[in-house]
Amino acid sequence: MNKIAEILATMEYGPAPEASDVVRAWLAGHKDGFKHFIAGKFTAPAEKIVFDVFNPSDGSTLAKVAQGSKKDVDAAVKAARATFKSWSKLPGEERARHLYALARHVQKRERFLAVLETMDNGKPIRETRDIDIPLVARHFYHHAGWAALIESEFPHHRALGVAGQIIPWNFPLLMLAWKIAPALAAGNTVVLKPAEFTPLTALAFAEICAEVGLPAGVVNIVTGDGETGALIVDHPGIDKIAFTGSTEVGRKIRIATAGTGKKLSLELGGKSPFIVFEDSDLDGAVEGVVDAIWFNQGQVCCAGSRLLVAESIAERMYAKLRARMETLRTGDPLDKSIDVGAIVAPVQLERIKRLVEAGEREGAKIWRAPGPLPERGCFYPPTLATEVEPASILAREEIFGPVLAAMTFRTPDEAIALANNSRYGLAASVWTENVNRAFEVAAKIKAGVVWINSTNLFDAASGFGGYRESGFGREGGREGLAEYLVAPAGPSKPAKAVKAPLSALPGRAPAPDGDAIDRTAKLYVGGKQARPDSGYCYAALDPEGKVVGLAGLGNRKDVRNAVEAAAKASSWGAATAHNRAQVLYYLAENLESRAEEFAARLAAQTGAHAREARAEVETAVRRAFYYAGFADKYDGAVHATKTRFVTLAMNEPWGVMGIVCPDEAPLIGFVSLVLPAIAMGNAVVVVPSASHPLSATDFYSLLDTSDVPAGVVNIVTGEAATLAKTLAEHDGVDALWCVGPRELAKTVEAASAANLKATWTRLPPRDWAEEQGREYLRRATQVKNIWTPYGE
Numbered sequence: 001m002n003k004i005a006e007i008l009a010t011m012e013y014g015p016a017p018e019a020s021d022v023v024r025a026w027l028a029g030h031k032d033g034f035k036h037f038i039a040g041k042f043t044a045p046a047e048k049i050v051f052d053v054f055n056p057s058d059g060s061t062l063a064k065v066a067q068g069s070k071k072d073v074d075a076a077v078k079a080a081r082a083t084f085k086s087w088s089k090l091p092g093e094e095r096a097r098h099l100y101a102l103a104r105h106v107q108k109r110e111r112f113l114a115v116l117e118t119m120d121n122g123k124p125i126r127e128t129r130d131i132d133i134p135l136v137a138r139h140f141y142h143h144a145g146w147a148a149l150i151e152s153e154f155p156h157h158r159a160l161g162v163a164g165q166i167i168p169w170n171f172p173l174l175m176l177a178w179k180i181a182p183a184l185a186a187g188n189t190v191v192l193k194p195a196e197f198t199p200l201t202a203l204a205f206a207e208i209c210a211e212v213g214l215p216a217g218v219v220n221i222v223t224g225d226g227e228t229g230a231l232i233v234d235h236p237g238i239d240k241i242a243f244t245g246s247t248e249v250g251r252k253i254r255i256a257t258a259g260t261g262k263k264l265s266l267e268l269g270g271k272s273p274f275i276v277f278e279d280s281d282l283d284g285a286v287e288g289v290v291d292a293i294w295f296n297q298g299q300v301c302c303a304g305s306r307l308l309v310a311e312s313i314a315e316r317m318y319a320k321l322r323a324r325m326e327t328l329r330t331g332d333p334l335d336k337s338i339d340v341g342a343i344v345a346p347v348q349l350e351r352i353k354r355l356v357e358a359g360e361r362e363g364a365k366i367w368r369a370p371g372p373l374p375e376r377g378c379f380y381p382p383t384l385a386t387e388v389e390p391a392s393i394l395a396r397e398e399i400f401g402p403v404l405a406a407m408t409f410r411t412p413d414e415a416i417a418l419a420n421n422s423r424y425g426l427a428a429s430v431w432t433e434n435v436n437r438a439f440e441v442a443a444k445i446k447a448g449v450v451w452i453n454s455t456n457l458f459d460a461a462s463g464f465g466g467y468r469e470s471g472f473g474r475e476g477g478r479e480g481l482a483e484y485l486v487a488p489a490g491p492s493k494p495a496k497a498v499k500a501p502l503s504a505l506p507g508r509a510p511a512p513d514g515d516a517i518d519r520t521a522k523l524y525v526g527g528k529q530a531r532p533d534s535g536y537c538y539a540a541l542d543p544e545g546k547v548v549g550l551a552g553l554g555n556r557k558d559v560r561n562a563v564e565a566a567a568k569a570s571s572w573g574a575a576t577a578h579n580r581a582q583v584l585y586y587l588a589e590n591l592e593s594r595a596e597e598f599a600a601r602l603a604a605q606t607g608a609h610a611r612e613a614r615a616e617v618e619t620a621v622r623r624a625f626y627y628a629g630f631a632d633k634y635d636g637a638v639h640a641t642k643t644r645f646v647t648l649a650m651n652e653p654w655g656v657m658g659i660v661c662p663d664e665a666p667l668i669g670f671v672s673l674v675l676p677a678i679a680m681g682n683a684v685v686v687v688p689s690a691s692h693p694l695s696a697t698d699f700y701s702l703l704d705t706s707d708v709p710a711g712v713v714n715i716v717t718g719e720a721a722t723l724a725k726t727l728a729e730h731d732g733v734d735a736l737w738c739v740g741p742r743e744l745a746k747t748v749e750a751a752s753a754a755n756l757k758a759t760w761t762r763l764p765p766r767d768w769a770e771e772q773g774r775e776y777l778r779r780a781t782q783v784k785n786i787w788t789p790y791g792e
């Protein structure tokens with residue numbers, strides 16, 4: 001029989017396994033178990049507890065790995081702390097050399113790392129070889145460059161200290177690189193915990209750290225499960241937590257770190273839309289779907305797991321998809337011609353099955369690719385679910401498997417509404433040949449990354465991270481580096497102590513105290529003065545305890561009304577930056593023309609000397625001009641990522657921001673926080689100084705006369721703790737700034753866990769004359785990266 005002729009006739013694939021003998025020999029060399037990597041040495045676990053790591057494609061045991069205990073985490077944090085000073089003081093070029101060395105050694109071991117990753121995780125060798133490991137090297141190279149540039153590009157910034165980093169199992173070594181490279185470039189030291197399913201490439205990386213002579217303690221790797229992760233999160237010697245994983249654990253970490261002052265970035269789940277308009281290149285879109293949801297078996301936080309397709313082409317698209325799915329080969333991930341590998345662990349396989357069955361019970365039509373599955377190991381076929389309702393479990397829940405949930409739409413507005421109908425906001429993919437439509441949709445989608453006519457593209461030069469419950473903070477590029485640095489703004493000199501009592505908040509209106517009271521200041525909601533829902537007001541006292549005025553005692557309901565009014569003012573964010581600048585200039589001029597009146601009010605409330613009060617108003621006026629000037633100058637960037645792609649980093653306003661002002665510095669504190677927020681296009685709900693609310697309430701008339709549209713600034717006076725907590729819990733508030741004591745920061749950060757809004761808490765007292773700059777603009781925006789290919 002002529003075998004070759006037969007093969008040519010059938011075009012069947014033969015086996016094309018990648019050799020694994022080198023990796024197996026390495027594993028055999030560690031058959032007694034892997035240790036932690038602490039202070040540059042492989043260190044036996046203090047508690048001597050180990051667990052097995054499996055190959056998900058055949059269930060075989062690959063290695064025994066140490067379970068990190070409190071003692072291990074303590075030792076790792078101590079080592080990282082001990083080295084921090086010398087590492088952060090090292091000239092940037094020296095740190096760069098170390099990062100280059102890491103990059104080169106990763107490259108030298110590319111084949112080894114790709115095979116090891118595939119065996120540990122189950123993803124196809126094609127992906128580890130062509131995507132994961134090259135991106136790891138790219139990340140270290142890119143950040144080596146940053147190490148040398150930090151001083152000039154981030155003047156006066158400093159490293160944070162020790163970063164605790166907890167990573168998931170879906171891109172084990174790549175997530176390690178995303179965490180370690182920027183941290184080291186910025187001068188931090190790290191304690192990293194890989195996921196319990198996939199710790200092996202992190203341990204191989206530890207060998208590389210030792211091999212390149214990275215100073216001991218700069219990188220520490222402690223293995224273990226969620227308990228070890230929680231020990232890192234709770235450790236008092238940690239300055240920052242960077243986490244990638246499930247939204248559920250992200251929430252726990254937000255609560256655990258509340259009030260501790262630890263900086264936090266969270267990269268969480270997603271349910272990303274993949275939108276196909278009727279004018280799109282359908283075959284291209286089908287290939288896009290393959291990369292969106294069958295890449296890494298769909299175990300990708302930004303997987304395009306919701307297909308939104310124009311109704312008129314839906315059946316054609318489904319037919320093409322099914323035809324393509326029939327050609328996908330699921331099987332041994334070490335085989336070079338396999339498209340879909342193994343699911344990482346039996347528990348994840350069960351989860352996928354459970355969710356798909358639940359979707360089927362809800363009425364979705366399930367179609368599984370017919371190709372054969374291996375008899376052993378964790379495999380799930382590529383799956384298409386059609387007739388999925390937007391409320392269905394398949395449309396809402398992150399399945400983290402090779403399951404595509406398809407829905408249809410009729411108009412672009414409906415497509416956008418469906419895309420945004422999710423508590424997540426990590427990524428989106430938009431397919432259309434109409435460039436105007438592509439960018440309009442990209443602008444309107446709530447997601448940190450939008451790929452136009454493309455999907456699942458990553459590069460070290462581009463930021464990556466989510467909106468909403470997909471977390472906050474970015475990884476990659478300039479914006480990712482900022483997460484590992486402390487900005488220069490800070491309490492360079494403490495403000496004068498406030499003499500007035502901090503919470504003179506009687507429930508009911510006290511009797512007016514002489515002539516000082518001419519009126520009760522109301523709340524300011526939707527451009528109108530509003531009575532507080534409670535009907536109560538409280539007395540604002542001067543330092544002698546004399547009543548200088550009455551202010552409304554706002555409650556939860558008032559905050560809700562204010563948030564509603566702010567949400568209606570979304571046209572402010574869509575207005576041109578030039579328009580916003582003009583309004584802010586006008587506001588600055590009007591404040592200047594009423595400087596005497598504002599100064600007198602300040603002096604009456606705080607007992608400040610007339611000269612000091614005038615100086616505070618002058619600073620406020622200058623600040624208003626400063627942010628008016630910046631309104632149209634806080635630009636985005638075009639990142640240098642891949643060839644034939646434009647990657648736009650757009651600074652977008654959050655939407656609705658809550659702002660809790662410091663109790664001291666009633667005018668300048670208010671102005672320093674509100675103006676950068678609105679300059680960037682946000683609408684705000686402000687809780688002014690509780691003790692001295694009248695400077696803020698005087699502000700109404702300025703807003704009215706300066707053409708600030710109704711709803712852009714809403715002011716709710718009252719007790720900071722109650723109002724701040726309500727803002728933190730409110731789903732309609734996208735970000736929250738809060739200046740107050742540590743207890744208040746803790747309340748706010750813990751309460752924000754419900755919808756994982758970004759918070760920025762700052763402890764008083766601060767020198768508000770100094771609190772101005774780009775950091776405020778950075779915190780008033782989030783970066784959306786839009787990738788667009790060009791060329792035919």
Ligand code: NAI
Pocket residue numbers: 166167168169170193194195196224225226227228229230231233244245246247249250252253267268269270300301348351398399400
């Ligand atoms: P997970 O969030 O539990 O695990 C991620 C990492 O967090 C691991 O290193 C784990 O050991 C650690 N961890 C767990 N509990 C912790 C705690 N209390 N404190 C600190 N660290 C802790 O994710 P899991 O259970 O492996 O997967 C469950 C689901 O999560 C998946 O089906 C998927 O939907 C989602 N997921 C999302 C990822 C993403 O990249 N967005 C990555 C992994 C999972």
